[in-house]
Amino acid sequence: MSDEAPSPSPKLDSVIPYARQCIDETDIQAVVSALRSDYVTQGPRIVAFEDGLREATGARYAVAVSSGTAALHLSCLGLDLRESHFGVLPAITFASTANCLRHSGSDVAFCDVDPRSGLATVDAFRTAIESFVGPQELGALLPVSFSGAVPDLEAIARLAAEKGAYVIEDAAHSMAATYRTSDGSTSRSASCSHSDAAILSFHPVKHVCAGEGGAVLTNDETLARRLRRLRSHGIEKGEAWTYNQIELGYHYRLTELQAALGASQLEKLDGFVDRRRVLAARYAAAFEQEPFRSRIRMSNRDEGSSWHLFVIHFADEGERRAAYDFLHARNIRAQVHYMPVYRHDYYRKVGHASLPGAEAFYRTCLSLPLYPKLEDEQQDRVIAALEAFLERREQ
Numbered sequence: 001m002s003d004e005a006p007s008p009s010p011k012l013d014s015v016i017p018y019a020r021q022c023i024d025e026t027d028i029q030a031v032v033s034a035l036r037s038d039y040v041t042q043g044p045r046i047v048a049f050e051d052g053l054r055e056a057t058g059a060r061y062a063v064a065v066s067s068g069t070a071a072l073h074l075s076c077l078g079l080d081l082r083e084s085h086f087g088v089l090p091a092i093t094f095a096s097t098a099n100c101l102r103h104s105g106s107d108v109a110f111c112d113v114d115p116r117s118g119l120a121t122v123d124a125f126r127t128a129i130e131s132f133v134g135p136q137e138l139g140a141l142l143p144v145s146f147s148g149a150v151p152d153l154e155a156i157a158r159l160a161a162e163k164g165a166y167v168i169e170d171a172a173h174s175m176a177a178t179y180r181t182s183d184g185s186t187s188r189s190a191s192c193s194h195s196d197a198a199i200l201s202f203h204p205v206k207h208v209c210a211g212e213g214g215a216v217l218t219n220d221e222t223l224a225r226r227l228r229r230l231r232s233h234g235i236e237k238g239e240a241w242t243y244n245q246i247e248l249g250y251h252y253r254l255t256e257l258q259a260a261l262g263a264s265q266l267e268k269l270d271g272f273v274d275r276r277r278v279l280a281a282r283y284a285a286a287f288e289q290e291p292f293r294s295r296i297r298m299s300n301r302d303e304g305s306s307w308h309l310f311v312i313h314f315a316d317e318g319e320r321r322a323a324y325d326f327l328h329a330r331n332i333r334a335q336v337h338y339m340p341v342y343r344h345d346y347y348r349k350v351g352h353a354s355l356p357g358a359e360a361f362y363r364t365c366l367s368l369p370l371y372p373k374l375e376d377e378q379q380d381r382v383i384a385a386l387e388a389f390l391e392r393r394e395q
């Protein structure tokens with residue numbers, strides 16, 4: 001018999017990522033059955049997945065594509081954004097939200113965000129529109145849901161209507177989230193109640209995983225038909241073997257394997273979001289106590305959020321970096337969402353102005369592990385590590 005101390009339980013020291021997919025046996029069986037079927041692409045599972053997406057969002061049409069980025073690109077093309085346009089989006093988002101405009105030839109204007117929530121207000125959109133210098137006309141506003149919370153889409157849609165622009169809602173973070181409208185009712189993110197198109201992502205860190213994948217939602221039948229054509233080279237099928245390329249499209253299709261996984265995951269969406277809400281409430285309850293209360297701030301908590309991320313803020317950049325390293329050394333992978341997009345070299349070359357709310361948000365934010373499979377004791381490990389960090393810094 002060895003007298004060595006027993007090795008700690010894997011749960012106590014295994015790596016805790018900031019996010020990960022939640023795949024079970026029914027998902028695996030769904031993919032296996034797609035593999036055994038007659039179609040591995042362009043078959044009935046895509047249609048079933050799109051039906052599920054319509055039901056989950058409340059939008060009339062869903063067009064599944066190969067990624068959230070492809071969904072953004074096709075939305076811009078489908079709405080005819082081009083070189084003569086510019087689009088406005090918040091500086092705190094993933095690069096794709098800006099890139100889709102560049103892919104369609106349009107120029108990009110960044111608007112500031114509220115440093116507490118990371119969301120852009122309607123006033124921030126207005127300021128960005130009014131301070132844009134360039135010959136291009138406003139083509140679209142691209143409000144982004146951050147961390148699972150939805151911006152004031154109703155007010156942003158009103159501004160877009162006043163300016164004659166489209167609204168493309170980036171709902172990659174906010175599947176199943178709701179937001180309040182001025183009449184006191186609630187709307188679902190990606191329902192397109194206040195947008196011309198909305199996009200979702202099915203990357204593994206998101207609410208629903210398809211390996212990779214995305215979708216455009218819309219209530220506009222003509223746009224939906226065009227998006228279907230654009231995702232498949234711009235081609236429309238004709239009689240018998242004939243087909244005709246009407247316009248220049250892309251190959252942005254999803255496979256049946258991805259659609260099978262996505263559809264199976266959709267069945268569990270409510271459970272996933274419920275678990276994210278429980279975990280978010282557990283973090284919040286802990287952080288309302290000392291030593292957290294006076295040392296970290298939680299991003300504004302929105303009742304309708306579907307909690308893609310749980311973001312906290314430290315006193316300054318140095319403290320955030322030290323916390324990141326401290327957690328990392330203990331196998332806890334926190335993450336930073338996001339560096340303002342205009343700071344990337346590609347956008348820096350164009351010379352976008354720095355925005356104070358986005359800078360303040362970026363300097364101090366840290367996203368803590370949050371995903372349905374995160375167990376209570378793993379979350380407790382994250383909380384205990386943060387507590388140890390704060391106590392050590394105090395000495």
Ligand SMILES: Cc1ncc(COP(=O)(O)O)c(C=O)c1O
Pocket residue numbers: 067068069070093094096097144170172173200201202203213214
């Ligand atoms: C806000 C936002 N928009 C768009 C995307 C792009 O989605 P995808 O990775 O599926 O292309 C992401 C993905 O990280 C995102 O977070």
